[in-house]
Structure formats: C-alpha cells, structure tokens
Amino acid sequence: MSKHLASVLTTVNAPYSLQLDDAGLAYCLADLELAKQHPGHVSAFLGEVPLALQVEFAVVHHIPVPDLKAFAAAFSAWSGESYPLAA
Numbered sequence: 001m002s003k004h005l006a007s008v009l010t011t012v013n014a015p016y017s018l019q020l021d022d023a024g025l026a027y028c029l030a031d032l033e034l035a036k037q038h039p040g041h042v043s044a045f046l047g048e049v050p051l052a053l054q055v056e057f058a059v060v061h062h063i064p065v066p067d068l069k070a071f072a073a074a075f076s077a078w079s080g081e082s083y084p085l086a087a
Contacts, residue, residue, distance in 0.1 A: 008057050012044045026061035032074050039079060046072055046083040054085060 005022070013019045020028065020041050028035045028042050035042045045054065058068040072086040 004053065005057055005060060008045065008049050008053055011048050012041045014044075016040060022057075022061065026057075026063060029058065029061075029068060029071055030063055032071065032078065035071075035075055036078065042075060043079060043081060046075065046085060047081065051084055 009020070009022060009025065012025060018038075020038065025041065025045065028038050029045070045057075049057070054068070055065055058065055069085055072083050075081075076083050076086040
C-alpha cells in the first residue's frame, strides 16, 4: 500500500486500541453488519479521510465505487451521520 493510503489507516485507527489493517477496513466497507461492529473506524473513514483517498482505497481493494457510495448511504442511514460520499 502506498504511503498516502497508509495515512488512511492512521486516521481511521488513531483513537482506538483495536487497530484495523487495510484488509479489515476493506471488509468493513463491503459489509454493513461488520461495519456496525466497528462504527468509529468506519465513521472516521467516511467522515475524516479525504474523498479522493476514500475512492483510491476502494479501488485498490477492489470495491467498486458505486458499491462504496451505496454502503456510505446505508451506513449514514444506520448511524444518523452525514458523509460526503453518501450524498
């Protein structure tokens, strides 16, 4: 993973003792039920990571961008938070 994509994990994991690796985060972004087990990580990804890096992370991890957008909308509906990707 590139250095700037590694910064995604730094942002997502910063406040948590449980650290997700890139595959773990990718799994969360592809499965709403799994994401609900790591809501802070997912919320940080969708709310704090720049949109361009969100898309690049998804592409690198073989998550189609339309699927990521649909996931963001579903996670937003579940969490009550609003995220740029969900718009």
